[in-house]
Amino acid sequence: MNDSNVLQTLGQVSFESASEVFRDHLRGLVRQMISDVMVEEVTELCGPRHQPTGGDVFRSGSSAGRVIYEGQREEMTRPRVRQRHPDGRTSEVRLTSYEAASCPQQLRDSIVGALVAGVSTRDVAKVQPNQAPGTSKSNVSRHWQSVGHKFVDQLRGTDLSQKDWAILMLDGIYLSKEQTAIVAIGITTDGYKHVLDFDLGSTENAEVCRSLMQRLFKRGFDCDRRLFAVLDGSDALRSVVIEFFEDAVIQRCLVHKERNIRSKLSKRHWGQLARLFKRLREVQGKEAAEEAVAELVAFLTPLNAEALQSLHEAGEDLIALHRLEVPNTLHRNLLSTNAIENSIRNTRRKLGRVTRFRAETDQATRWLAFALTEVEKGFRRISGYADLPQLVTALEKTKSSPPKKSLRDSAPIPQKSRNH
Numbered sequence: 001m002n003d004s005n006v007l008q009t010l011g012q013v014s015f016e017s018a019s020e021v022f023r024d025h026l027r028g029l030v031r032q033m034i035s036d037v038m039v040e041e042v043t044e045l046c047g048p049r050h051q052p053t054g055g056d057v058f059r060s061g062s063s064a065g066r067v068i069y070e071g072q073r074e075e076m077t078r079p080r081v082r083q084r085h086p087d088g089r090t091s092e093v094r095l096t097s098y099e100a101a102s103c104p105q106q107l108r109d110s111i112v113g114a115l116v117a118g119v120s121t122r123d124v125a126k127v128q129p130n131q132a133p134g135t136s137k138s139n140v141s142r143h144w145q146s147v148g149h150k151f152v153d154q155l156r157g158t159d160l161s162q163k164d165w166a167i168l169m170l171d172g173i174y175l176s177k178e179q180t181a182i183v184a185i186g187i188t189t190d191g192y193k194h195v196l197d198f199d200l201g202s203t204e205n206a207e208v209c210r211s212l213m214q215r216l217f218k219r220g221f222d223c224d225r226r227l228f229a230v231l232d233g234s235d236a237l238r239s240v241v242i243e244f245f246e247d248a249v250i251q252r253c254l255v256h257k258e259r260n261i262r263s264k265l266s267k268r269h270w271g272q273l274a275r276l277f278k279r280l281r282e283v284q285g286k287e288a289a290e291e292a293v294a295e296l297v298a299f300l301t302p303l304n305a306e307a308l309q310s311l312h313e314a315g316e317d318l319i320a321l322h323r324l325e326v327p328n329t330l331h332r333n334l335l336s337t338n339a340i341e342n343s344i345r346n347t348r349r350k351l352g353r354v355t356r357f358r359a360e361t362d363q364a365t366r367w368l369a370f371a372l373t374e375v376e377k378g379f380r381r382i383s384g385y386a387d388l389p390q391l392v393t394a395l396e397k398t399k400s401s402p403p404k405k406s407l408r409d410s411a412p413i414p415q416k417s418r419n420h
Contacts, residue, residue: 007309011408015024031067031074031076031307034067034076034098035076035077036093037078037097038078038079038097038098040097041095041096042059042079042081042393045057045060045081045093046058054343055152056081056084056085056314057081057082057084057085057093058081058082058083058084059079059080059081060081060082060092061079061080062078062079062080062082062300063077063078063080064076064077064078064356065077065078065098067098067101069361072250075094075287078095078098079095080092080346081093081095083377086128099373102183110347117353124394129300130137141242142188149366151269151366151367151369151370152362152366152369154352154369155195155197155369155372156197156215156369157375158219159219159220160186160196160216160219160220160221161219161220161222162219162220163186163188163194164188164189164190164224165186165187165188165189165221165223165226165227165397166187166188166189166223166224166225166228166388166392167186167187167227167229167233167334167337168185168186168196168221168227168228168229168241169182169184169186169211169229169230169239169273169340170183170184170229170231170232170241170340171231171232171340171341172204172232172234172339173184173314173368174363175200175297178202178206178209179201179202179220179243180201180202180203180362181198181199181200181364181368182198182199182201182204182208182209182212182237182376183195183198183200183340184198184212184216185339185340186221187382189388189392190381190383190385190387190388191381191382191386191388192379193339193376193380193382194377194378194379195372195373196216197212197215197216197219198212198368198369198372199211199212199215199366200365200368204234204236204237205236206236206237206239206240209236209237209240209241210240210243212239213240213243213244217244219339221247224394225395225396226245226247226248226249226395226396227241227245227247227248227249227252228248228249228321228391228395229241229245229249229250229251230251230253230335230336230337230339231250231251231252231337232251232253232256232333232337232338233252233253233256233260233277233314234259235316238316238317240242249320249324249395250317251317252314252318252320252333253335253336253337254280254281254335254336254337255278255336255338257277257310257311257314257318257342258274258277258405259275260310261300261307261310261311264304264306264307264310265304267301269303272299273299274293276295276296276299277296277406279295280292280293280319281331281332281335282298282328282331283322283327283328284327285322285325286319286322286323288321289299289319289322289323291355293311293318293319296311297311297312297363309403316319321334321335324394324395325392325394326387326391326394327387327390327404328385329384329387330382330383330384330388330391331382331384332382332384333382333383333384334382334391339382342367345390350402360415383387406409409416
C-alpha cells in the first residue's frame with residue numbers, strides 16, 4: 001500500500017480504526033526496509049546477483065525467517081549466504097542485519113521493565129503486545145533469574161574502599177520461617193547513605209552477621225577513626241561489630257528501646273513514656289541526656305520492674321551519641337535505625353509479589369539485591385549532614401590494636417584513594 005492509498009483508506013475508516021491502518025502501513029515499511037538492508041548486505045558479501053565475485057562466499061537461496069518489531073514476531077523471507085572452506089566444507093554466514101532485526105533484547109528489556117514496575121510473572125503477557133514471544137511464565141522467570149544475578153553482582157561488586165565511611169547501621173528483615181536477612185547500610189562523612197550488602201540465615205545470629213562483616217571488610221569497608229554503629233539491640237550484632245571494630249561507638253536504637261519498654265507497661269502510661277523518650281532524643285550533650293535518663297528511671301521504678309530492667313540493659317549505649325557532645329541536629333537519624341528500617345519498609349513493598357521464598361535456591365538473594373538496589377536510588381543525605389564534621393572530629397583518636405586476623409580474614413584490602 002503506497003502513501004496515497006494509505007491517505008485514501010484513512011479517510012474512509014473510523015477514528016478507532018485509523019490508528020491500526022497506519023500501524024499496519026508502518027509495519028510494512030519496516031519489513032521492506034529490513035529486507036532491503038539484508039539484500040544490500042548480501043550484495044556486499046557476494047557481489048551483484050548477476051555479477052558474483054566468484055569468491056568463497058556465495059548466495060544460497062532463501063528461507064523463512066522471523067524478525068521482531070514492536071514486541072511481535074513478523075514472518076518474512078530472509079536470504080541465505082554460505083562460505084566455502086579450503087577443505088571443501090561450507091558453512092552458513094550469519095547476516096548482521098538479520099541478527100539485529102531478530103534480536104529479542106528489546107523485548108527482554110520490556111519484560112524486565114514490567115517486572116520492576118510490579119507486574120507479576122503471570123501477568124507480563126497482559127502488558128505486552130499480542131503474540132509477543134517469550135512472555136510465558138517460564139520464559140519470564142528465566143529472564144528474571146538472569147537479570148537478578150546482575151543485580152547481585154552490581155551490589156556486591158562495588159569497591160567500598162573508595163569512600164570515607166563514618167557510620168554503620170545493621171538491622172534484620174524477616175522473609176520466612178526459614179530465612180532472615182541482615183542488611184547493612186553505610187553513611188559517609190558527607191552524609192550520603194549507601195546499601196552495603198546483606199546476608200541470609202535462619203535467624204539474626206552472630207554467624208550470619210560475621211559472614212556479612214567479613215565480606216564487607218574484603219571489599220574495603222573500613223574507618224580511619226572509631227566507627228559509629230547504630231544497632232537495634234541484638235547482642236549478636238553488637239558482639240560481631242566489636243569483633244571487627246574494637247573501639248566502635250555503639251548507639252542503641254531509641255525507637256526499639258521505647259517499643260520494648262512500652263510493651264511492658266499499661267496503655268495509660270504510654271503517653272508519658274513517649275514524652276520522656278522525646279525529651280531524651282531532643283536534649284544535647286551528655287549531662288542533659290543523663291538527666292533525661294534519670295527521669296525515665298524515676299518514672300519506671302514504681303511502675304514495672306521488667307521495664308526498668310530493660311532500660312538499664314541498654315547501659316551507656318543508650319546515650320552514646322549524646323556522650324560525644326555533638327549537635328542534636330544529628331539525633332534524628334543517628335539515635336535510631338529508622339534510616340535502615342525505612343529502607344527495609346520500601347524493600348518489603350518490592351518483595352510483596354513473592355509469596356514464597358525457597359531456601360534451597362538463590363531466589364531470596366536475587367530479589368533482595370534487586371529491591372535494595374532500587375531502594376538505594378531514592379536515598380538522600382541524612383538530616384543534619386552539615387554537622388557531621390563535628391561527629392567525625394569526636395570520633396577521631398588513635399585506633400586501638402586491630403582485631404584478630406582470623407576475624408577479618410587474610411584477604412588484602414583495596415587501597416583507599418581520596419583527596420583530602
